[in-house]
Structure formats: structure tokens, C-alpha cells
Amino acid sequence: xxxxxxxxxxxxxxxxxxxxxxxxxxxxxxxxxxxxxxxxxxxxxxxxxxxxxxxxxxxxxxxxxxxxxxxxxxxxxxxxxxxxxxxxxxxxxxxxxxxxxxxxxxxxxxxxxxxxxxxxxxxxxxxxxxxxxxxxxxxxxxxxxxxxxxxxxxxxxxxxxxxxxxxxxxxxxxxxxxxxxxxxxxxxxxxxxxxxxxxxxxxxxxxxxxxxxxxxxxxxxxxxxxxxxxxxxxxxxxxxxxxxxxxxxxxxxxxxxxxxxxxxxxxxxxxxxxxxxxxxxxxxxxxxxxxxxxxxxxxxxxxxxxxxxxxxxxxxxxxxxxxxxxxxxxxxxxxxxxxxxxxxxxxxxxxxxxxxxxxxxxxxxxxxxxxxxx
Ligand SMILES: Cc1ncc(COP(=O)(O)O)c(C=O)c1O
Numbered sequence: 001x002x003x004x005x006x007x008x009x010x011x012x013x014x015x016x017x018x019x020x021x022x023x024x025x026x027x028x029x030x031x032x033x034x035x036x037x038x039x040x041x042x043x044x045x046x047x048x049x050x051x052x053x054x055x056x057x058x059x060x061x062x063x064x065x066x067x068x069x070x071x072x073x074x075x076x077x078x079x080x081x082x083x084x085x086x087x088x089x090x091x092x093x094x095x096x097x098x099x100x101x102x103x104x105x106x107x108x109x110x111x112x113x114x115x116x117x118x119x120x121x122x123x124x125x126x127x128x129x130x131x132x133x134x135x136x137x138x139x140x141x142x143x144x145x146x147x148x149x150x151x152x153x154x155x156x157x158x159x160x161x162x163x164x165x166x167x168x169x170x171x172x173x174x175x176x177x178x179x180x181x182x183x184x185x186x187x188x189x190x191x192x193x194x195x196x197x198x199x200x201x202x203x204x205x206x207x208x209x210x211x212x213x214x215x216x217x218x219x220x221x222x223x224x225x226x227x228x229x230x231x232x233x234x235x236x237x238x239x240x241x242x243x244x245x246x247x248x249x250x251x252x253x254x255x256x257x258x259x260x261x262x263x264x265x266x267x268x269x270x271x272x273x274x275x276x277x278x279x280x281x282x283x284x285x286x287x288x289x290x291x292x293x294x295x296x297x298x299x300x301x302x303x304x305x306x307x308x309x310x311x312x313x314x315x316x317x318x319x320x321x322x323x324x325x326x327x328x329x330x331x332x333x334x335x336x337x338x339x340x341x342x343x344x345x346x347x348x349x350x351x352x353x354x355x356x357x358x359x360x361x362x363x364x365x366x367x368x369x370x371x372x373x374x
Contacts, residue, residue: 007105007127014121018320026318031346032337034320036163036192036299038221039339042256043266046222049259050252063254065246070254071229073261078201078214080231086240087257089248091191091215091228096122098211098230101240102185103128107154110145112136114327116163116189128154134329135167142177149181156181159189161196164324164335166295174200178207185236186210191228194219194271196296201231208233216253218298219267220260227253270340274298277344281336284348290359298339303332306358310334313358317350 003009017035031039041047067087075082088094099122103109107128111119112135120130131153136144145156156177161168178186188200190212203210211232217223227249232240260267278300285292285302293301304310307325311334314321322335338344 008125011121011124014118017322023320029318031319031343033339033343033347034322034335034337035223036218036297036337037223038218038270038298039337039343040221040270042221043260043263045263045266046256046259049255053252053255059251061251062247063249063251067246067249067254070227070249070258070261073258074229077261077264078231080201080204083234084204084231084237085229086232086237086244087227087229087249087254088244089228089250089253090217090226091189091213091230092118093226093248094213094228094230095119095187095189097240097244098187098213099123099126099128100243103154106152108150108152109155109157110148110153111157112144112159112162112167114165114324114329115157115159116191119157119187119189123155123157135162135165138168138170138173141169141173142180145177149184153181153184155185155187157187157189159191160198160200161192161296163192163297164295164299164301164322164330164333166293166297166299168196168198168296171198171200171203174210175203175207178203178209182209184209188212191215192218192297194267195274195298198296204231204233208235211236216257216260219271220257221267221270222253222256222260225253225256226250227257273340274338277341278338280341281338281344281348288359293333299335299337301330301333301335304334304359305332307332307334309358310354313354314350317353319347319350 023030070087071082071085074085095118103123103126105127108131109123109128110131110133113132123130131148133144133148158169174188186209190199193199193214200212204212211230213230214228216227282292282294291303307323311321311323324330324333324335
């Protein structure tokens with residue numbers, strides 16, 4: 001067998017949610033609450049524009065490798081100039097390209113655990129070393145990070161709001177860190193920006209050591225199209241462009257994302273609905289005594305007695321949620337994507353049929369403090 005390079009041989013891969021043909025074939029029956037996708041389709045304007053393009057083409061030509069139209073719309077949407085924006089085949093692709101552009105053997109990347117795990121894979125495949133730091137309150141963010149900084153620290157990876165805990169670092173704190181450490185690149189992953197509206201985007205204009213990644217997969221409901229982007233100073237963008245594969249943001253993804261940006265009220269209505277159903281579901285769960293951790297994004301965490309049993313049971317009912325219970329800080333926890341109200345009512349109906357002994361955590365345990373503890 002021909003072996004992969006040592007950095008890849010050593011890697012433990014990222015573990016995906018459920019994305020397979022069987023689920024896709026059954027998508028009308030399945031309630032997919034495991035990957036923080038939207039539970040409704042994209043704006044009808046997206047469908048109409050894509051259908052029209054399929055008829056008129058050209059499909060036989062490569063896409064616009066600069067995503068000119070999309071970057072123009074993104075500049076309007078974000079308030080960040082076009083030359084600070086690069087598009088990608090999903091924000092994961094942006095993260096991968098950032099790692100490949102800037103990380104080399106022995107470089108250190110600080111990250112706040114627990115967090116979204118994909119960047120680790122990209123960084124480690126470049127032979128970089130991931131340095132975990134425990135999540136800390138906003139006020140002690142810099143202090144905690146500081147303890148992990150060495151002469152080899154090249155990057156800090158911050159998911160804001162964090163997946164899965166929802167922890168958020170303020171823009172002022174991010175800016176203070178940028179100023180204090182001008183030689184370190186800060187990656188701020190804002191995949192869930194639309195749900196919480198905290199953004200460091202203005203810092204991508206004023207500082208040259210920050211890169212912000214965003215996604216069309218969540219609030220815009222375009223996960224299947226694959227489209228994401230980053231915002232950064234042109235001096236960083238120029239370097240990334242050397243290896244960025246412009247063709248991989250396919251034509252349909254570009255026009256779908258443009259159409260989604262032309263119908264922001266559709267996205268905003270969905271975000272409002274998610275917030276309403278989040279409140280409703282949390283209320284139901286709390287009434288049953290189930291410890292819940294809310295987040296400013298489209299997911300929550302619950303703590304249960306038998307996470308594996310519950311996951312399997314829900315799967316047998318065509319409802320997919322995400323097991324986070326193996327993460328040391330998240331013992332007993334399941335992450336649930338929050339979607340539209342109908343989806344959440346369906347979830348709740350089945351959830352109530354779970355055997356009570358699988359749910360209950362001991363009375364008087366630290367679960368009462370779940371909000372504070374993670
Ligand atoms: C924090 C975070 N970043 C990035 C991604 C990937 O997004 P995309 O679909 O744009 O690659 C996810 C998906 O779950 C995520 O949670």
C-alpha cells in the first residue's frame with residue numbers, strides 16, 4: 001500500500017454528521033438535526049434563478065474564478081470592500097486553504113476547546129501543532145490565550161459563536177488581541193453569524209492579522225450548494241489567492257448565493273423563526289427537568305443519562321441529532337439543531353416518547369448549573 005505523508009498518517013479524521021445517499025433518498029421523512037443545517041429549503045428566488053440558469057447556461061464553461069458578482073453582493077452585505085473578500089466551496093474550504101497557505105511544520109495553532117474540529121485536521125495535515133486552551137469568559141480570553149503563546153504560535157482559531165457551546169467573544173476583545181499580537185494570525189470562524197449578529201468584519205478592514213470565515217450553509221439554507229467566503233486584508237488575500245482554486249466555487253453555487261443575498265428578508269424570517277422555536281423548545285425541555293444549554297446560534301445542548309440510547313432511538317424514528325457526550329467537557333450531552341417551528345414540534349413529539357430513565361440526570365447534580373458550566 002502506498003502510504004500518505006506522515007502528517008496525514010498520524011491524523012485522526014474529522015467525524016462528520018450523517019450525510020449519505022440513503023438519507024438524501026429519504027429526505028422527506030428524515031428530520032436532520034445533527035449538522036446545524038437549515039430545516040427548510042433556500043429562498044424561492046434561489047430556486048428560480050438556478051432553474052433559469054440551468055436552462056440558459058452556459059454550463060459548458062468554467063465558472064467566474066473571481067466570483068465577481070458574488071463578491072460585489074458580499075461587499076454590500078458585509079460592508080467590507082470587495083478586495084477584502086474571497087469566495088470558497090464552503091467555509092471549510094476557506095479554512096483548509098488558509099491552513100495550506102500559512103501553516104508549516106512546527107507552527108502552533110491555539111484553539112479553544114471544545115470546538116468545531118475540522119480546522120484541526122487541516123492544520124495537522126500541514127504538520128502544525130494544535131494547542132488547546134479551555135474556553136474562558138470574554139474578560140479572561142486574552143489572559144488564557146497568553147498562557148499558551150510561544151515563539152512558534154502562528155495562528156489562533158476562534159469559532160464565534162462557538163460550536164457547540166455557543167460561547168461568544170466580543171469584538172473589542174478580538175481587537176485587543178489583534179493589537180497585542182500583530183505577528184499572530186487570528187481566524188474567526190463566523191459560520192453562525194446570521195443567528196447572533198456579532199461580527200469582527202470591520203477588523204478585517206483595519207487590521208492585517210485577522211481572517212473571518214463565513215458560510216451559506218446555515219441561515220441561508222445552501223449547504224448542498226457549497227459556498228462560503230473569507231474577509232481579510234488584501235495583503236493576506238493575495239497570498240491565499242496563489243493556491244486558492246477559484247473554479248471550485250461552481251457556477252450554480254455562485255448564482256445561488258447571489259440570489260440568497262438578493263432575498264435577505266427570507267433569511268431573516270428564518271432566523272426569527274429559529275429564535276422563536278429555540279425559546280419554545282428550551283421551555284418544554286426545562287419543564288421536564290432536562291438540563292439545557294442555549295446558544296446564540298441554531299443549536300442547543302442537552303444533558304441526558306443515556307445519550308447513545310437516545311440517539312439510536314431518535315434515529316429509529318428518522319430524527320438525527322449529534323452525540324457530543326464523548327467530548328470530556330460535554331459529558332452526557334447531545335447537540336440538537338434548531339429549525340422551523342414545525343420541525344421542532346415534530347422533534348418534541350418523538351422526544352416525549354423516550355424512556356424517562358434515559359433522560360433524567362440525578363436530582364441535585366451539577367446539571368442545574370449547565371448554563372454556567374459550559
Ligand atoms: C463552526 C463551523 N465552521 C464551519 C463549518 C462548515 O461550514 P461550510 O458548510 O460552509 O463548509 C461548520 C459546519 O458545521 C461549523 O460549524
